[in-house]
Amino acid sequence: MNPFRLRSHLAALLLALMPAWALAQLAPAAPAASAPLTAGVPAPGAVTDGPIKGYAVVIGGALKGDNEDVWRRLVELSGGKGSRWVIFGTASQTPDKTARRLADLLELRGATAEIVPVAPQLKWVDLERAVRDPSLLELVNNAQGIFFSGGAQERIIDTFSPGGRPTPMLQAIWGVYQRGGVIAGTSAGAAVMSTVMFRDALSVLNVMKGQLRDGKEVDRGLGFVGPNLFVDQHFLKRGRFGRMLPLMMARGYKLGLGIDENSATVVQGDMVEVIGAKGALLVDLREARTDAKIGAFNVQGARLTYLDRGDRYDLGLHKIMPSARKLRGTRLQAGTPEFKPEFLREAYYTDMLGDSTIYNAMAELIDSKQNESRGLAFDPKAAPSEAVADLGFSFRLYKGKDSVGWYSDELGADEYTVSSLYLDIAPVRIARPMFTPWTSR
Structure with a gap:
């Protein structure tokens, strides 16, 4: 067994046996009340005396063990071979097994990865003590990289x-980040990277229909x-741009970044770089509009940019930097002499929230x-008793003067x-039943 992992388990065991009076000496005074849930509030536990020097690596989930682009970059960013990582399986249903796999994959690339047993599913661990344990805090403070596993993001929060x-452990994690370390998270571990996150919103359509409750x-x-910046994961695979837009509008976000599976974005300051197998969708609402009188979710003029692997984007300058591979390829812009389009038909998509449809x-x-394409999204299984069972959404995707690929x-x-x-999205009424049997005349 890795000596560090053995020490981690022993430390947690000793912590569980610690008397209450000793624990009280370790615990800092808690604030009187929690802060309101709004975009723009200081991040919980953030160290604010100076710029952040570290890297946030947001992984879209379903990260494969052979994705060298992501695993090797994690080790490189944290200082190369021999860099120390701390793994939290906190979100996982099986935290020991999940964290051990992540540790093995980092060690395979030359890092030293150590598991900190702080997870609700580890019933033998007293969480309130563990997040204040000096020995565990020391492990975090000495790390160059922190990795949050997938699972259920509410367990992390x-x-x-x-x-x-x-908690003191969260403050220690922030200290690693500010000093130049790497904070990485996959799936649930990626969801917590924003100041506001989706806690439990599996149905994209329900969010579009207005189900967007704090704490739910x-x-x-x-x-x-x-x-x-708002981030989300499993993004293109699960059509989650549909739930990102209502949240961004409700919370006042202007920029959102959705990372696809087996892919990641490296965020440092305003610079975003896409790595891995696929890409990420950047949603820009700076010029978007909505009509409150309609009485259901709608948006006009949402700007969408797809960043493929190797591409970079400056969030401050709103500037895209395609990879060298793309620059060696073909530039695509309507109205230019060299533009020779591949597709000629008008496109219509019957499920705009489908797997990678956007x-x-x-x-x-x-x-x-063509200058535009259209699509639709609705719930064919909605119960007739549901108040908004017949609510669906129509989509219009179109080019602007600055559209280029x-x-x-x-x-x-x-x-x-x-x-x-x-992108424009408008609410529509879906006929029920949508169809009837065909009969000959």
């Missing part, structure tokens, strides 16, 4: 920032990417002679980077 009150679908995050729609439109097949597959397409 409720453990490290219960009621919005940062929405909660505080840990805020590692700062107060002005990416496919963006890639096809930027490489098309890049195409490459250098790696053997069609790959697109797409900048500044625009």
Whole structure:
């Protein structure tokens, strides 16, 4: 067994046996009440005396063990071979097994990875003591990298920032980040990177229909990417741009970043770089509008940019930097002499929230002679008794004067980077029943 992991288990065991009076000496005074849930509030546990020097690596979930682009970059960012990592399986249903796998994958790339047993599913651990244990805090303070596993993100929040009150362990994690360390998280571990996060909102359509309650679908995050950027995960695979837009509008976010599975974004300051197998969708609402009189979710002029692996984006300058591979490929911009579109048909998508549909729609439109494409989303299984059972949404994706893309097949597959397409979403009434049996006349 890794000596560090053995020490971690022993430390947690000693902590569980510690008398209450000793624990009281370790616990800092708690704030009287938790802060309101709003975008722009200071991140819980954040160290605010100086700029953040570290890296937030937001992994979209389903990260494969052979994804060298992500695993090796994690080790490189933390100082290379021999760098120390602390693994939290806190979100997982099986934290020991999950954390051990993550530790093994980091060690395979030359890091030293150590498991800290702080998780609600470890019933033998007293969480209130563990997040204040000096020996465990020392392990965190000496790390160059922190990794949060996938699972249920509410377990991370409720453990490290219960009621919005940062624990000493969360403060230690922030210290690692400010000093130049790496904070990485996959799936649930990625969800907590925003100041506001989705806590439990599995149905994208329900969020679009207005189900967006504090403490239910929405909660505080840990805020590692700062107060002005919202992030989400499993993004293109699960059509989650549909739930991102209502949350961003409700919480006042102007920029959102959705990372697809087996992919990651490296965020340092305003700079975002996409690594891994696929890409990320950047949602920009700075010029978007909505009509409150309609009485249901709607938006006009949401700007969408798809960043493929290797691409970078400056959030402060709102500037895209395609990868060298894309720049060697084909530039795609309607109205230019060199534009020779691949797609000619008008596209219509019957499920805009389907698996990677929004990416496919963006890639096809930027490489098309058409100026727009349309689609629909609704719940065919909605119970007739549901108050908004017949509520669906129509989508219009269209080009603007600044819409541009890049195409490459250098790696053997069609790959697109797409900048500044625009999206309108309008509520529509779905007929019930939608269809009747065909009969001959």
